[in-house]
Amino acid sequence: MSGVTQVNDRGSGAPPTAAVLDRERLRELFDLRSSYNARSGGDYEDDPNPVWRELRERGPVHEGIVHELTGYDRPAMFQGLPYPDRPHFSVFSFDVCDQVFRDNETFASSPQAVDPTGGQIGASSSMLSMGGAQHRRYRALVQPSFVPARGPWWITNWIEETVHALIDRFAGDGAAELNVDFCAAIPVLTITSSFGVAVEEALHIREVLNDPPEVIRMLAPIVAARREAPQDDLISVLVQAEITDEEGVRHQLSDHEIYTFAILLLLAGSGTTWKQMGITLTALLRRPEVLEAVRADRSLLRPAVEESVRWSPTDPMFARFATRDVELGGLRIPRGSVVHLCLGAANRDPARWDRPDEFDIHRPMKRSLGFGSGAHVCLGMHVARAEITVGIGALLDRLPNLRLDPAAEPPRLIGMYERGATEIPVLFDR
Template sequence: MLDEIARLDPVKIRTLFDTGGEYRRSRSGGDFAVDFHAGLRKARESGPVHAGTVEQALGLPHPAPVVGRAKPPAIFSVFDYDTVNAVFRDPETFSSEVMQSTFDTFGRNILGMGGTEHSRHRGVVQPSFNRNMMQWWADRWINDLTGSLLDRIEARGSAELNVEFCALLPLLTITGSFGVGMDDTLRLRELIEQMIGATVERDDRIAAAAEAGEILGPVIADRRAEPRDDLISKLLQGTIRDEDGTRRGLTDAEILAFARLILTAGSGTTWRQLGITLWALLNEPDQLDAVRRDRSLVRNAIEESLRWEVTDPTFYRTATRDTELGGVAVPAGSRVALCLTAANHDPKRWDDPERFDVRRPLRPHLSFAGGPHVCLGMHLARAEMSVALNAILDRLPNLRWAPGAERPVLMGLHWRGPSELPVVFG
């Protein structure tokens, strides 16, 4: 595996996983690196629900409407835990219709589906991501990949963990689970960026999705002929019940929709969240040492990281009828922005919420959303981070920030992550 990883182009890796560059290319918010928690706290304290976007609540400019496009819907933003949680758990009033914009590129997928259609399709893939399958993931991919990535840096005494470790572990886990060859891995990640880039033209996004299908299509055909112990084979072996009660296997188009979605989520969010976890611990050496000495705190560190600084700060829903949130009238058709970061810092639920504390009593947070659309891969993300953090603590003793290097920051308004992770050890 070391030889295969060594073939990956280091320049392309750094380009694809350049945190600041990703934000500038893909989403509004640029390389937003200021501490935005004070603004979110002020918004939450002045009322749980505001008319307007999260950006406007923070005093930031909202992108102007694109000339020639339909007038965007009214937007309301939610900032407290109870109201965000209530919206997630009421899909009849607050639908995932806004996510149907992904249908053009991913194919019809569970992000934008609702009701029984969503539950029927999710039921096909969910078993492979249940908690009891995490040992399968670890044995097949996570453990070996973690070891191989650390083999490459352990003897050096220094590393940039963001691109050399955090970025590659989830990417190679997901592509490996699909049976994608190492030579296609970075190209798939490149295509994913094109598929989800807000500044990329629609035709170019569709072309990128088609190319991703050309890479994945032969793997699907191969697994139809000769199943293996991987995720594509499990999807091919699953069945779905249509609305008329007919049970059937998934089509190639349905498997491609799942594959594009899982590749997008699996190669992006865990990378940034693992980086946030390490960034927080490196900034709190006493807590890092506590986790090193007491590995029962690894779980706490991960959950506290998720609560404290989630990678995707805002999720969106669409109001299906006239309703009210936090005393604010929300007309049917409005878009509702759910600020997970603000909800996870609600002082009504957590004491001193802006402090990172690995000894904080565990309480459910909203970083994986909630309700029927709760994150499909949340157990996999936790498993990857747990294996990774334990291995780093085992193999990189006295881990600390590289002396003389500029201290990295957390960046991004819509996607959060560390600018880099330059460390020394030993």
């Protein structure tokens, strides 16, 4: 069973479709301090925001790479890195980051054209790296399952069951650790379940994302079965997806493209949503009066999530590639340069928000860059919001007097290019 034990749904008599996952494997995959996450700067434990504020005050754009400008002196990999032979520039203001996101012709998402129908399967050949008409066609094929109207489909089919089965494990204990044991498990189980992957294999498929042949081995039988007999799941939607472009050409997704999208969704979805949920919980639990306000008025949960995405986005940097010589923020950017967008700094720009360093769920709602911007705005942001709001709402419903454990070390936000919380130890009344 690969470290998985089945548990029953909340006394409903439903079949045991959720899983208790091996905690040690969860920790290895999802603790930012583990060796699995070290390559993205998971061992960075300082608060980067004071440095980013100083850089932004000195100018919107700086020559150099975000982590090096921040003072992190170890190698760190993320989108747009390493490319040692290219000039690198980093952007720290909201307006200039938004400008780059919205100008796809000048600032491409990939240094070269992407062939999604052949070659290597992975994020580098996914729609994350596409541009122009190619990106629009591909996104149109996969987007229908991720629009706001499909939120109830995700919640009813996978999110609610996963959330409550996880809470069942500790609801009678009076204590729990919520970051790895709860937040990390929700997205990976939601996504793999939507694929039709058995819960016993949920962590394995997440673990082997850098081994595309192994991912294909696991997904190929499911894709083949859904082409023969579609069901009510995401793979079935993808194999049936079809659009006709402006020239009257009909487009469908090949198996190759479905595998590539599945890898992207697992990397992006299970790699970001759990961290943002942990950041949101940390912000609320460290402010008990705000947590109580949300508990009393659940309409405040959505603005709390949006403020979390602004205040501390999980992926605080993305990169673009300059396709021509251009001036940006007063600096000349040569063609071929990598332009790093420091979203963490942009989301605290005082030119856009008053008191930007404060976590304030009552501030006037303004669009942040936590889910990106422009044509490549996060495809799964509505599913991510659903997972976070359902997850935290269920905790407030089922764990009376939820609070941080005063005898344990309080959670801290860590990480350079992937930011998230350390352990979130809590107590509650049984």
